[in-house]
Amino acid sequence: MNNLSGKVVVLTGGGGGIGRATAELLAKQGMKIVLLGGNNQEKLQQTQEVAAQYSDCLAIPGNLTDMGFLKQGIETATARFKGVDVLINNAGVAQNQPFEEISPDDFERIMAINFRVPFFLTQLALPYLKRSEQATIINVASVVSHAGYPMQSVYTASKHALLGWSKSLGAEYYKENIRVHAISPGGVYTDMVKISRPDLTADGMIMPEEIANIVLFFLANRGNAVVDEIMVHRVNKQPFLV
Template identity: 45%
Template sequence: MPQRLKGKVALVTGASRGIGRAIAVALGAEGATVVLSGRSVPDLKTTSQQVSAAGGAAEVVPAELEDEASIRNLVAETNRRCGRLDILVNNAGITHSAPLAETTTEDLDRCWAINARAPFILCRETLPLLKQAERGYIVNIASVVSVKGYPLQSAYTASKHALRGMSMSLAEELRGSNVRVHVICPGGVDTELVSRVRPDIEKADLIGPEEIAELVVYLVTHQGNAVLDELHVRRATSSPWFVS
């Protein structure tokens, strides 16, 4: 099978583990050069080895997404090393699980900074590069809580609603241009994050991170005029999305 992303450059945040690592490896398997970002350099290096083993190339660019200067440096470094950008995957995220009354302003600010503010800044700072691509893609990894409300997750839910809202607006703003904006809203995926907030879900019932990665690859390789703006992805044992 020919590699469909040969010559393309993708930037994946939260690539040090979990869903981001799976996305990076899947894009690498299609021949992309993947800029891997996160804070843990040893973990990013592990992802880098996996991307190379899959047939792609990797550049490790650590960043602290709470810090705008660090985000700007990530984009500048991507441009300096790769000279182009075709795909931005805003995947990094944190959760916070507590009753609203026990959620501090700092907890809220941290969720907001990483889950909504950083993707906003990354979209803004990468758009000039994405507009130069033949086709540019922004894939925002939102959540089931971008659409629904789960108890004990008010800060996380608010930030993920914001991410989805920003994506809706930007998708409309960029309609007809070469840049498409996609949102993926997964339910429980088998990562460290879900094991912290939903230890009640059996591991065997969770979605595999590589299943989310497959969807990203589909979105950024699909040729033609059909566009899937938003993907709602649930665990097979959970209620279908159209049942409220």
């Protein structure tokens, strides 16, 4: 098992369900946490307080879709913690809307947060990751990276893009000792689901802590055997490939 204590993780979407659970679990391992981005400052602050009980945690609120903010955010994070060992591209927005009603603004917003932000944030973090002995990038994709659900056309396209890019990135950088993983969850009981799928209840849903445990698995098990991608289905839902 890798010793993660003191390693620096930059995590987006830390104010929310999966991000908050992940920040807490990684802080418990002694990792230094950077919560990068978030429009809801109160939620981000709450996560910061939880993580800070166990380790150093810096919260940098702001809109991730602003390239200037991303650049400034990485500079602030590295000035404080002197590097980046792990980048977790977790922030995302869902969509539950007929294809015909999607405006160009909707399209841009969803593609930006779900795909453009991870893409360019990773570019900004790469110089620091290259100096780390445990450099790891984890992209939170979705089961819709592998399938197409109705009413989720842009979300599905953005998550396909995220997964496709993850594969290319992993192949391009493994020789530089940078590991790239994707996690593709099904329904996780977070604010995203509560808002976009009000028909669903907590019953049988994946809990955010379960995804955080998978993140920890990737980070703690860094050997020659590489698990590049994990699909996570709800227990009460048939896996798509069955």
